[in-house]
Each structure stands twice: as C-alpha cells, then as structure tokens.
Amino acid sequence: MNAPAAAPHIVLIMTDQQRADLSARSGFPLDTTPFLDQLASRGTDFQRGYTSSPLCVPARVSLLTGRFPSAHRVTQNSTPDAATYDRDLLDVLSEAGYHRVFAGKPHMHRGPEDFDAYRGPYFHTDGPDANPEHEAFDQWLDDLDHGVSHEPTPFPLEASLPYRIVSDAVDELAEADPTRPTFLWVSFPEPHNPYQVPEPYFSMFPPDQIPERVHGPDVARAKGGHWAWLQELIEEKRPGYDDERARYRANYCGQLRLLDDQVRRLMEHVWATLGDDVVVIMVSDHGDYVAEYGLQRKGAGMPEVLMRIPFFFSGGPVASSRRRELVSIVDVLPTVAELVGSAIPDGVTGRSLAPLLRDEDLTSTEFDDIYAERGFGGLTYGADERPPLHFPYEGRRFDELNTVTQSGRSRMLRRGDLKLIVHSDGSGELYDLAADPTEVDNRFDDPRYAGPRSELLWRMAQWMLRAQDELPRGVYTPKRAPHNWVFGEPGERGALL
Template sequence: MSRKPNILFIITDQQRADWLGCYGHPVLKTPNIDSLAATGTRFDEFHVASPVCMPNRASLMTGRYPSVHGLRYNGCLLPKNSVTFVDVLAEAGYHTAGIGKSHLQPFTGIASEPRVADDELGYYKEARNTDSASYDIEETAHLETGLSHAVPELPYYGFEQLNLLTGHGFKSGGHYTQWLLQQDPDGLELLKPGNQLPHNYSCPQATRLPIPEELYPTTYVKQKALNYLDSRQGRDEPFFAFVSFNDPHHPFNPPGRYWDQYKPAEFTLPPDYEQLVNPIPPMQRAREEYLSGQPPKTMETVFMASPDQIREAMALTAGMISMIDDAVGEIIDKLKATGQYDNTVIIFTSDHGDFLGDHSLMLKGAIPYRGITRVPFIWSDPLNRNAGSCSSLASTVDIAPSLIRRAQSKPYWGIQGRDITPLVMNEPAAGREQLLVEYEDGMVRFGFDQPAMVRSLLSKDHRLTLYKGQPFGELYNLSDDPFESHNRFDDTDYRAVKASLTESLAQQMMHAMETSPRASRRA
C-alpha cells in the first residue's frame, strides 16, 4: 500500500464560485488560488447540500444531508454521537487539527424564535431525548478565560487539536480573542464598530475597523496553520488540517490596504429584480419591504440593496478574498518549505455562496439561486498535479466519502455522498445527473409567512424548487436562462418538464432518507 497522503483542507465562508480568477472573475485577483487550480482539478458545477453555514458544514463533516444529520438550520447542532470523516481519518492514523471556524454548534446563547411554546408541550418536549453532552462549546464565553486558551473536550467531532475562531468581522471571537489580546492588550477596541475609521460607503454592514492586517482574523487562521505545518515537519504520521477562514462573510470589513484594493466602479452588476419574470410571492414582498425602507429582521437576514451599495459590497468582498488569497499563498509556500508538499492533497472550497447583487439581493436565504448554492471546489493531488476541470455535478456530501477513500480507509454505513476521486484522477466514472439541495429556516423572514422549508433539484439544464405548504415554486431552464430570471413553474409549455423533474426530486429525497443504523436481526 502506498504512503497515506497528508490532507490540507482550506475552506472560506460565504464565497460563490465565480468570485475567483480561475473561475473567470474579470476584476478579482487571486493568483495563489489560481495557481492551486493550475495544479489540480477545478469543479465547475459543485453545489452545497444546504446554502447556509451550519447545516452545510455538518454535511461536509458527515457526508449526510441536513434532514438526516439533524443540523437542519442555523441554531441547531450536530449531535456528539455523529460520525464524521475526521473520526475515520483519526482512527486510520491521521493527526487531525481544526484551525479557524468550525460552527458545528451555535456561536451565541441567544434563544431561537419559538415555533411552539413549552407550556403547550408535555413532560417530554422532543421526539428524541437529548443526550447529556454539552453543546455550548463554541459560545464565546466558553472559549475566553483570562489569557488562557480554554480547550473543549477533545476529540471534537474527530479533531484532536483545535484553534477555534467564532463569529465574523467585529463579532469574531473564540480562541482568536485570546491570541488578539496577547498581541495587543487593547485589541478588543480594534473590533468595536464604534471605533471604525471614516469612510464614504453606504452599504449596510460596511465597517472600516481600525484593526491592522496583522491582527485580523484571517491572519490568525493563517498563522495557526503555518505553526501547525511547522509542527508536522519530519513526522511519519500523516495529518489532516482543516483551515477555515471566516471571510468573506459579512460584515464587509477588510482591513488596511485591502479596504482600498478595489473600487466599486470596477464591478459590473448582475441582472436585478426588475429583470425577473414571475417572481415568487416572497420575492415580491421582500421587494416591497425594501422599497418601504423596512430593515431586515436580523443581521444575518437577506436584504435588497441599491446598485451603488451592491458595488460597494463587491469591492469590499473582493478585498477580503484577496487577503485570503495572500494567506493561501503563504500556507502553500510553507508546505513546500517544510518538504511536505509532494505528499499533500490540497482542497479549496467554501461552505456556501452569496447573492452579491443577484436580482438585487445580498447575503443568502431561502431562494436557492445559483449564487448561493454553487461554490468553488479545487482538488490538487500529488497523484495528479495536472490542470483540469470537471463539469460533472458534485455536492458537499461527496467530500467525506472521497477523503475517506483517498486516506485509504473505508466508509461507514449511512454516508450519503459519492466518491468523486475518480473524477479527480481522470478515471472513467459516471458523474451525477442531478442533485438535491435542502434548506430550512428557523424563523419567519424574507417575505415568507412561515419558516421556509425548501427542496431543490439541480440538473445541468434545470432547477426545480418546491416550498413546503406553498402553492408557488420555481422552475428555470438554465440552458436558456443561466441567471434564473424567468420562472417557468406555471408555464404550460413546461408541464412535462415540471412533472419529470418533480418525480426526480421525489427520488432524490428518498435516496436522502435515513438508513442508519442497520437492522441487527430479521425481525
């Protein structure tokens, strides 16, 4: 058996696929990630299992859909008894490290929006008894104790070493806060929006923090990754390093020179709301709320913005991505300098995308336009450092079984993704013809009259989306309408296509149903 490879897994937060140079962005400069793509396979149709942080990160870790692993929407949690591919790698002899954002448990102790009052329930509040494990590990207060690094009980979902970064922008915390205070005892003042530097941007959540580049969260993740790679030099034991940046997720606050690196006027806007034909009622209501000046429900809620505001957000997002690109370059240089590059698989991806102006929208939400479901995915492997691209559909749930195979291990029962390593190695393989995307919300917002539950079927040519309890839906012909502007859901000319896709969606949902545990007896 050949030597097991190291695996360096780099993930960003809220980055759509077309916001990299190697994916064709005309303005954004990402030379280091582009160089990575030039030594590996770039997947052009890689989509998330759910277009929101926590559910999709849990799908990445487990290879299972949110409806099955249980972390269905932000604020839920991944049960401690869940098996992750990191568990498999650790059992197979890998040293495993989580560096940066995890978000498998909630960041805050803020109560969720109740769907039913406790006094309407009996003694037993849930269909499943909750276990006795602690699920407040990623809350800021549990990671910041004096100047010491509070460490959760290890292993943590398979990770034997942790350097946690929680939150985003001025809300960044976790072990990062302790590192920040060690660098500068007054460092927390640099994260306060009230201390921001003057600027002329009107985009919501554009915040020019006074924090220097060397103290920004991206630098923390980079530095911890560099330290980890130094510590693994000369070891026989292979490593798995999960290097997770919390940018370019909003708020829009690139530090130092990255704030001014791009100008709003450089960016071209995608089709706006006015180009939509037959938009669903929540989009219409969201538009009415925007025009009336009604603010979004929370800082995390999708909102509409003006063309100038969208261009501003684009420029600041590009600055955050360029800072990450510089960090990626240093990390890969460290791999080479320590003699580990030639035996290291390097993967780059993101947990979900961002509307970034699609149909006048910002952030992400219940309507699964391609801007939030399609993410970058690059696999550079020492067995095939040749540049290539893959047009096959692939999903976040495919990552776990693929890394398990590449680590020369075997999968567990109940894993739902497909092994995509043959596509990386240019071996004959049948790619996906269709894939499932799930979404569930924990509150009523963004023009919906109930918490949205959404199921979508993606194929090369179409997207079909159904909304629980709603008479409306979406159907787009992606071949003729790549920006998803003309909703054909009620178009009589598309009845046959709609019926066929609806049946396919039902099949995909059945494939995504729970199969674990296996029966131990016949009856």
C-alpha cells in the same frame, strides 16, 4: 488503525459565503483569486460544485458527515448538537492515524476536544486572541453590525482574521508529529459580512470597475414570499442600503484577494513543512447574493449565487482537469475515505469523487444531477406575516436567517441547464439556466416544460429516497455500491432527459 504508508497529508481550506463565479477561472473579468486559480489549475476543478444547504451549520455538518440535512438533522445554525451520523470525517481520519489540526471558524457539531490541536473559535467579528490590537479590531468589526465599511479597515493586515488564522495554523504545524500524516483544516470566516477590508485591498478593485449586478430589488419584490419579505425588512431597517452595493461589492472582491494571499502564505509554509505530497481541498459552505436581487448576504430561496460553491482538489495523486459533473459538499467525506484507504461510513449519501480525481472517463449517469435542501420545517410564513424573531423588528439589527425566511421546506434539483425547486407550501419553480441564469422566469407552469418538469420531479424523488436516513443499522445488511454511486449506466431508468 495506522494510516497506509502512502497516506497523503490533507489540507482542507474552507471559506464562508463565497460565490463560485467571482474568480477569473470562472469567467469573472477581475482577478480576485490568482493563487487559488493556479492551485485549481494544477488539480481537479469542479465547476459545478454545490452546497447541501444555503446555511453555514447545516452545510458544514454535511461536509463532515456526508449526509444531507434531512438525515443529519441539523437544519438551523442553532442546532449543531442535533447532528446524527455513524462516523464522520474526523472519525475516519483518526482511525487512519492522522494528526488532526483545526484553525478558524468552526460552526459545526465538533469542538476542540475532537482535534489533536485546535485554534479558535473565530467568528465574523472576533477571535480568541488577547492581543490588545486584535481586541480593538474585533470591537471595530462588531460595531459595524455586519454592515459595509466605506473606508479602509483602520487596522493593519496582521489584525485581520484571515491573517491571524493562518498564523495559528502555521504555529500548530510546527508541533505536528512527523511520523503521522497531517490533516489541517483552515476555516476562514470571510468573505462573509461585515464587508470590510484593509489597504491595499480596499483600493484594489475600485467600485466603478466592479461589473454591475443583473437585477435589483424589483426582482426580489416580484418573486414575492420570502424574497419580498426579506428585501422589505432590510429596507425598513436600513433605508437606502442597496445604494451601498458598489462599495459592498468592491469590499467583497478585496476580501477575496486578501484571502487568496493568505492561502498562498499558508500553502508556502505547508509545502516547506510537509513536502509536496499534500492533497488540498478547497470549498465554501455556501454563496452570497453580492447585491444580486438587491440583497446582501443570504436568506431567501435557493438561487445559483447561494447554492453553487468553489470546489476543487489539488496536489498529491490528483489529476489536472476541469470537470463539469454536478458534485456536492456531501461528497467530501466519502472521497477522503477512499483517498486514505478507509471504508465509507454507514449512512453516508455522498459519493466518492476519487475516480474523477484520477480523470477517469465516466459512462455512469451518477453525476448528471445534484440535489440540495433548505428549511427548518413547519408551515411556510407568508410575506405579510410578522412572527416573533430572535431580533427586534425595530432598529437596525437583523439576521437574514430567521423564523420567516427559513420556514417550511424546499428541495432543489439541478440537471443539465434545468433547475427545479419544490416547496412544502405546494408551489414550485423551474428555470432554464442557459437562457435565464439569474432565475427570473419561472417555467414551472409553462406547458412547454411539462415533459422536463415530470422527469425532473421523478429524479428528485429518487434523490429524496437516497437522502432518507438509513441509520441506525439493524440486523439487515445494506448493499453498498462501489464509490457509493447509485445511478447506473445510460439507458437505465436513472438516465433521464
């Protein structure tokens, strides 16, 4: 199938482990991403964008398939081959006649053979380049053991993974077929750990100028369960690690600016090569504690710092607006399908955001709440248990995504300023984010929140029904709503709270 005459070029920019709230456009006092903020201001900036899961591979498979992990079956980083779907983003774009280019970190169920051009794989401590300086840099990264560098990275900017990935993307664009629309996916491993950055970025945000976190390790211990288990494990393996937080936070902000400059470099070349008719999609797979709760990276729970992600569309037919609707990474596939004139594939749970990109006024309740999932299943390991892990308990090495922290199942729903999380061990959490944005005061058993809790549980049940896999197709023909929207008008049963 050939693409429509008006099919736009599409650039998907993806980062790994980027918090949504550490940019000037989100109210952060430091200007970490000036170019991305400018790009977002020229497009539709979703200020309440969420991941489907606070893990790399499940979230990335959700982006490609438009399905939540319980449907696409990938609930761990180690199981991308389990991905279950009818047609995903690459299939839709291939059928629409797109030349598909990938550069960067994959961590998904698709590989080089699924693209027309592929540069990678890059991960957090290495890339495919055989350049001796690049190999030395990669070894230096690996030796950091996903830790924090207290000195500027002793290699030039050109050795950094973002610079190399953009260079690869630029090279591949030169080979693109000018008669076909291009889909370019540039996937950066950063600002994921190890936390390091070269000059001038190392000195750009001095540690004493970084706003202090709200809560320390005492909150993780007070939360108990996986939170306490993870905090105690890291402290045991790397005593005093929390004392590094100022440098870690400064490196993180510097890495954001480095990424921003590389995205600018990328887009200047894209516009010079492909012209102005380019739709840019920017998203991250999940967030990072950035020292909140005395934790680094990710692993325990579903707090906003992990679940909310930067998410915007810009360019081409996209209107300039800042939207407050609750949207998800699963919405990327159906949105792109509508933009290129293709049908939304079977089994997709995500919703096309195309009407929102046109800045249409909405009366539907479709975007009044959002849902997400966590956990690989089984019983939930307790804070005192020490089951076998994929790394030893002794020594400095650890992985925050492990047998304990990912055990059991959790489901999350945010509606307005209320956030509900239910766990398969029978426990629950309910937070009023307006009064308690860092989710410290659990109101699940508070009688004053009994009514809202009941309504949120009802809405979560509707989302869990929606997320249930409807594949494979049989002889019956499902009824599909326009834009794949399910919830109706105000006043209907779906309009709660």
